[in-house]
Amino acid sequence: MKYKEYKGINYADIAREVLQRWQDGKVFERSVEGREGAPSFTFYEGPPSANGTPGIHHVMARAVKDIFCRYKTLKGYQVKRKGGWDTHGLPVELQVEKELGITKEDIGKKISVEEYNKRCKEAVMKYKDQWDDLTEKMGYWVDLQNPYITFDRNYMETLWWLLKQLYDKGLLYEGFTIQPYSPKAGTGLSSHELNQPGAYREVKDTTVVAQFKLADKDDEFFLAWTTTPWTLAANTALAVNPAIDYIKVATYNPYTYQPVKVIFAKDRLNYLLNTKAEGIPLSDYKPGDKLIPYEILEEYKGKELVGIRYEQLLPYVPPTGDAFRVIEGDFVTTDEGTGIVHIAPTFGADDFRAAKKAGIGAILVKDEEGKDSPIVDKQGRYVKEMGEFAGMYVKNEYYPAGEAPEKSLDVLLAIKLKEANRAFKVEKYEHSYPHCWRTDKPVLYYPLDSWFIKTTAFKDR
Incomplete structure (x- = not known):
C-alpha cells in the first residue's frame, strides 16, 4: 500500500x-x-x-x-x-423559561403544557x-x-419498562436524604455536578457565634458558630467531641455588656476572647471597654457535657420530638468556630445523621398538602410560621434582580440575636460555598424525597 x-x-x-x-x-x-x-x-x-x-x-x-x-x-x-x-432536563427548560420570561409556576397558567413542551422540543x-x-x-x-x-416515546417507554422490572424485583425504593438543592433551578444536584470546575466559589457571609442558654441557668450559655445564621431557627441539638477539652469562662457580652458564663472548646479561647485582657479583674469592666476581661471557671472533657439541656434559640416552631440537648459528634473539631457545632437536622447531612443517631427530632411545619416540611420552602424562602421574617429569601441571591433588601436575612437575624443577648460574636467570613452550575446561584442542603435503585444488593457482582 x-x-x-x-x-x-x-x-x-x-x-x-x-x-x-x-x-x-x-x-x-x-x-x-x-x-x-x-x-x-x-x-x-x-x-x-x-x-x-x-x-x-x-x-x-x-x-x-x-x-x-x-x-x-x-x-x-x-x-x-x-x-x-x-x-430532557432542566438546562432545556431553563433556557425556554428565560426566553419566554416565565417560571415553573407559570406553566399551565401563562402558557399551556402543550405549547411549553413544543417550545422545549424546538429549543433542544x-x-x-x-x-x-x-x-x-x-x-x-x-x-x-x-x-x-x-x-422519543419508544425511548421513554423502554425506561419505564426497565423501572418496572426493578420495582418487581424489590430494587426500587423511596428515601429521604439531605441533598444539595438549587432553589432557582428547582432541583437537587448530584455530587458530580457540585464537583464541576467553578462550582465552589469564595463568598463573604455574615457569621454568628450564638449563645444557647442552658436550661435552668440564668447566665450560662453554650457558644456555637455558624456561617448560615438562617439555619439557627431549625436548631435542635448541639454537638461536642467527647475527647476535646472545654472550658467555662466568666466574661461580658460585647453587645449588651451583660455578665455571662460561656462554654466552648479550650483551644478556641484566642478566637473568642482577647488574651490581652487576661488578668484584668471582672469588676473593672465598664460597658464599651475594648478589652473585655474574662476568668476561666471550670474545665471539662466533651463527654461530660453530653446530655445537658438548653433552651430553644429562636422559638418560632416547636420540635417534632426530643430536642435541645448536647449530643456526641466525632466530626466536631477545633479548627474553626467554638468546638461546639449547632445541629439543624433539616439542613445538613452530618446534622441529619448525628441527630438521627441520638434520637433528636427536627423543626418541621405542614405544607399545603399536609406533609412535614422544613422552615424554608423550595423557593428558598422562610415559611409563614417564621414571624417577622416570613417570606424572606435565605440568600439575597435568590431575589429577582433589583429586589434584594439592603439587609439580608442573615444580617437581620444577627441583629435580633445581638439585641436579645444571644449573639457573642458577629463578623463577615470568607469561605468556599457551592453554587448551581445551571443558575450561578448558591445551593442549599435540603431534605428531599428521592427514588433510589438498591445497587448494594448486587455489590458483590
Missing part, C-alpha cells in the same frame, strides 16, 4: 482529504459491517444536549471515546457505536447542525443516522 507524501503541509487540507476518502469509501460503515459474526463491543454515547454549542472539551472527551472503539475494532470486535441526544435541537459538523470534522466515528433521542 502506497502512502501519499505531503510537502508544504496544510493540515486543514489533509483533514478534508482524509474525511472525503472515509466518506467516499464508507470506511466507518465497512469497519462495522465487515465484522458481522465477530464478538461484539457495543458503545452508546453519553448523549450531549444540542441546545448548547459544542466546545473544545467535547472534542477532548470524544477523542478518548473514539480511541477505545477503534482499539476494539483493531482487536477484531464488531463495534457498533450509537449516537444520541439528551433532550437548536444546534444539532453544529454538533453534526463537529462530529464529522474531528473524525469521530458514531452512528448519527439512527440515534437514540430521549424525548
Whole structure:
C-alpha cells in the first residue's frame, strides 16, 4: 500500500482529504459491517444536549471515546457505536423559561403544557447542525443516522419498562436524604455536578457565634458558630467531641455588656476572647471597654457535657420530638468556630445523621398538602410560621434582580440575636460555598424525597 507524501503541509487540507476518502469509501460503515459474526463491543454515547454549542472539551472527551472503539475494532470486535441526544432536563427548560420570561409556576397558567413542551422540543435541537459538523470534522466515528433521542416515546417507554422490572424485583425504593438543592433551578444536584470546575466559589457571609442558654441557668450559655445564621431557627441539638477539652469562662457580652458564663472548646479561647485582657479583674469592666476581661471557671472533657439541656434559640416552631440537648459528634473539631457545632437536622447531612443517631427530632411545619416540611420552602424562602421574617429569601441571591433588601436575612437575624443577648460574636467570613452550575446561584442542603435503585444488593457482582 502506497502512502501519499505531503510537502508544504496544510493540515486543514489533509483533514478534508482524509474525511472525503472515509466518506467516499464508507470506511466507518465497512469497519462495522465487515465484522458481522465477530464478538461484539457495543458503545452508546453519553448523549450531549444540542441546545448548547459544542466546545473544545467535547472534542477532548470524544477523542478518548473514539480511541477505545477503534482499539476494539483493531482487536477484531464488531463495534457498533450509537449516537444520541439528551433532550430532557432542566438546562432545556431553563433556557425556554428565560426566553419566554416565565417560571415553573407559570406553566399551565401563562402558557399551556402543550405549547411549553413544543417550545422545549424546538429549543433542544437548536444546534444539532453544529454538533453534526463537529462530529464529522474531528473524525469521530458514531452512528448519527439512527440515534437514540430521549424525548422519543419508544425511548421513554423502554425506561419505564426497565423501572418496572426493578420495582418487581424489590430494587426500587423511596428515601429521604439531605441533598444539595438549587432553589432557582428547582432541583437537587448530584455530587458530580457540585464537583464541576467553578462550582465552589469564595463568598463573604455574615457569621454568628450564638449563645444557647442552658436550661435552668440564668447566665450560662453554650457558644456555637455558624456561617448560615438562617439555619439557627431549625436548631435542635448541639454537638461536642467527647475527647476535646472545654472550658467555662466568666466574661461580658460585647453587645449588651451583660455578665455571662460561656462554654466552648479550650483551644478556641484566642478566637473568642482577647488574651490581652487576661488578668484584668471582672469588676473593672465598664460597658464599651475594648478589652473585655474574662476568668476561666471550670474545665471539662466533651463527654461530660453530653446530655445537658438548653433552651430553644429562636422559638418560632416547636420540635417534632426530643430536642435541645448536647449530643456526641466525632466530626466536631477545633479548627474553626467554638468546638461546639449547632445541629439543624433539616439542613445538613452530618446534622441529619448525628441527630438521627441520638434520637433528636427536627423543626418541621405542614405544607399545603399536609406533609412535614422544613422552615424554608423550595423557593428558598422562610415559611409563614417564621414571624417577622416570613417570606424572606435565605440568600439575597435568590431575589429577582433589583429586589434584594439592603439587609439580608442573615444580617437581620444577627441583629435580633445581638439585641436579645444571644449573639457573642458577629463578623463577615470568607469561605468556599457551592453554587448551581445551571443558575450561578448558591445551593442549599435540603431534605428531599428521592427514588433510589438498591445497587448494594448486587455489590458483590
